[in-house]
Amino acid sequence: MPELPEVETTRRKIEPYLKGRQLIRLEHDAPHRYRQTHLAHGRTVSGLGRRGKYLLIHLDDAGEAPLELIVHLGMTGGFRFDATPHTRVTLHTDQGQLYFQDARRFGKMAVVTPGEYASMPTLARMGPEPLSEAFLELDFVQAAARAGAVKPWLLSQQPVAGVGNIYADESLWRARIHPAQTRLTPDEALRLYQAIRTTMAEAVEAGGSTLSDGTYQQPDGISGLFQVHHNVYDRAGQPCPRCGTPIQKTVLAQRGTHFCPHCQVLRG
Structure with missing residues (x-):
């Protein structure tokens, strides 16, 4: 599933293409999945934002209240400059088309009043x-001291936005913390805080991660490059880059989870 680095890369690539353009219409055949998109017709894109894994396409119109087109890419969603066999939504603008493709059809869109996210509880409760x-070291350390298993806690999006399966595993490896560890000590929480910031910054710079299934590509078809820097994710059985111990894979909160049993020891 695209996480913050992949969504941010997508935002950066499509913003120059959409900003300042008028959306003539959004063409699709799934109104239950792409809700109220007719409200975007005739609106001008004033900019693109992002919150965690969500794209926020800002829509303005002279004399009308602003709106937002919220896009969640789901597991296999992404924008392309050319149509593909999996195109689900075509954004017709006054200067051309942009295509949303989604092989597994888990992506969603909705046009809402800015900030009115009651129908999207994950977005409404999302952390910094x-x-x-806004991602404050002290707040994170204090919250981590009360948290349950740390990986599911990160995946909830409440302590910090945009961390999914890949970047939770990578950050926990860097911080030397077992994914099932509860109630982090201040030192553990500080290491994790720093690991999240470093991992995310490097992944954004690399354009995200394109895995072996190839489902994530940048809008222009270019692959991300951060997968070559993965230390544990999708490397079960391979040696830990730090100590040489084979990476293990387990299931935690119904998510495949990769860790080094030597570097990431479960306390207690």
């Missing part, structure tokens, strides 16, 4: 962005 000044 990991690379922003």
Whole structure:
């Protein structure tokens, strides 16, 4: 599933293409999945934002209240500059088309009033962005001291936005913390805080991770490059880059989880 680095890379690639353009219409055949998109017709894109794994396409119109087109890429969703066999939504603009493809059809869109996210509880309760000044070290350390198993806690999106399966595993490896560890000590929480910021910054710079299934590609068809820097994710049985111990894979909160049993020991 695309996580913050993949969504941020997508935002950066499509913003120059969409900003300032008028959306003539959004063409699709699934109104239950792409909700109220007719409200975007005739609106001008004033900019693109992002919260965690969500794209926020800002829509303005002279004399009308602003709207947002919220996009969640799901597991296999992404924008392309050319149509594909899996195109689900075509964004017709006054200067061309942009295509949303989604092989497994888990992606969603909705046009809402800015900030009105009651129908999207994950977005409504989302924590701070990991690379922003709002992601405060002290707040994270205090919250981690009360948390349950740390990986599911991160995946909830409440302590920090945009961390999914890949970047939780990678950050926990860097911080030397077992994914099932509960109630982090201040030292553990500080290491994890720093690991999240470092991992996310490097992954964004690399354009995200394109895995062996190839489902994530940048809008222009270019693959991300961060997968070549994965230390544990999708490397079960391979040696830990730090100590040489074979990486293990387990299931935690119904998610495949990769860790080094030597570097990431479960306390207690």
